[in-house]
Amino acid sequence: MSVFKRCSVAMLLWAALHGAAQAGPFTDVLDLPAMPSALAATSALRDVTRAGERLVAVGPRGHIVYSDDHGAHWLQAQVPVSADLNAVSFPTARHGWAVGNDGVVLHSHDGGLHWEKQADGRALAEGTDSTLLDVWFSDEQHGYAVGLFNLLLRTEDGGQHWLAWQAHSDNPQGLHLTSLAPVGDALYITGEQGLLLKLDAASERFEQVPTPYAGTLFGAVGKPGLLLIYGLRGNAYRSTDNGQHWQPVDSGVRVSLTAAGIGADGVVWLASQAGDLLLSRDSGASFSPQPQATRGPVTALADDAGRGVVLVGERGVRTFDERRP
Template sequence: MSISKWVLLAALAAALCAPFCRPVAAQGFVDVLDTPAQMSPLAQHGLLVGVTRAGERLVAVGQRGHILYSDNGGERWQQASVPVSSDLVAVHFPSASQGWAVGHDGVVLHSSDGGVTWERQFDGRQVGPAMLRHYQPLAQRAPDDERLATLVGEAQRMTEEGADKPFLDVWFENERVGYIVGAFNLIFRTEDGGRTWTPWMEHTDNPSALNLYAIRPVGDELYIVGEQGLLLKLNHATGRFEARPTPYSGSFFGILGKPGVALVYGLRGNVYRSMDGGENWSQVQTGLPVSITAGTELADGRLALFSQAGHLLVSSDGGSSFQLQPQPAMAPVAGAQSAGAKGLVLVGTRGVRQLPVQ
């Protein structure tokens, strides 16, 4: 299995911490799913992995359940109240008030106040049982369906193993309909704002159960990318995420674009572009040997990509080409979000920072 961008960045964070961090004495086990995130003035300087907009507010998520929000374009940050201390990797707000965050231990958090306070809606202890409730009746009605039988077996295994499977991305179409995706083809859908989550594994063309790293729309099309060059596109008529061939067999970490232009990016500086709804892809030269781990659209409509090392690439022609932009200092980037006239807000191994963009 290929490693995710979170693992790449966590390894970097550990390397940075090693000379300064000391081991602590062993203590009794406390489940991170039952332990609220600690409030810390240093939270904005720790490992943060995802950042998004909630209306005019910015919201960032990261290790140990840390969630931060800013109402002034990233100049000052406040820490949110979070009921878990699991590492969080992705966040999305379909509106200014309603948002969801996901991460390790299968955790799904919901906020109804723009990211100030959060509640746990779902976690890894519920994943296996939810799958069993969904797939056992389907398998009983279709005893010759090998895939349903396999999914029942997976549900039983996940129930026994407990909360160790991460969700790696979240996206909501509106305040009620949304998706969460993660390791080993984990995908759930909700139609009631996350009060209930329905397994959707049988809706994906992913027989090898490859990891799903990102889910995002481009125009009216909804894509999922993952390891080994996996690219899935939702067929709205059939309700299936259908596989689309790509010319690359390495992991894709993200999706970026605008109506008529889709970009996928991932390991070793690889970026591919489609102009026909994901049917055909051509490589975009980046000139970088390191992984592309984040992307966003700038306030003026240009597209920006960031590398694991912190390189900034900007396109003024809809992703046909990218130019490397000089920076006074670089740091690994896991997520990026436009802050309007104030440029960009970046998150990564060194926490959150602002970056002016020319």
């Protein structure tokens, strides 16, 4: 152990003991409202989406921020928890849901300005160790949430009740589920070890779709005639026949691809853990890197109504306008 590490450990132990002596009663992050912070939009954020014309982003410590001017300015929402938030979904301009660590599920009925807690891990069989990584609603009533160790939840009443749906998943190894991806009328789930699941509405079951990749998939994106999956070390594959056949895509990067999206004009975006931003105008057959004035790790992106994309990551929010030279 280096001198630096020894000193660091000693300081941490002293701080912990001193803090324990001075601190008041413990308050669970599930019961502690998010603290207001002027730095919320420039601190780590993990997902971003559109709520009508508004942009809404979520991140650690219960931070939720929103913008009504294409990301130029951000305000912090009122959130009743301080748990880390990992994903957000707005099926309409007013109704949205956010999920995160400790099995927390939040709901907003006013476009992301105010939030209320609908559920947390204390009510789930998995307990507060449950981690939700993504959420998606098709409308104001029907939604899904996924997470670690095959955690799969479904609601049919706007999140008032969540049903454990693990038994409806063709995932016998209990692999982590990383994302929900609606493509046309289909709904996909990505996961570890190249896992790709597709919802069969008739049987109400997520069935496996074979993929040529054995590493973790972080997400999928698509439109009619295109399904694109992406994951570790720059790996991406595309299918034009709903996953029956796959072609490798040369992303040009060798770090994890962590975010993707499709613009209003049909362009396909990919972003990486290292901050690479890639653009395709041929339905994902090829990608070209985009020059950026600033860059940083990207965890999610959202189309900005044909202006470009809004990116979030460990350094907060930034925008990229593809119209600029």
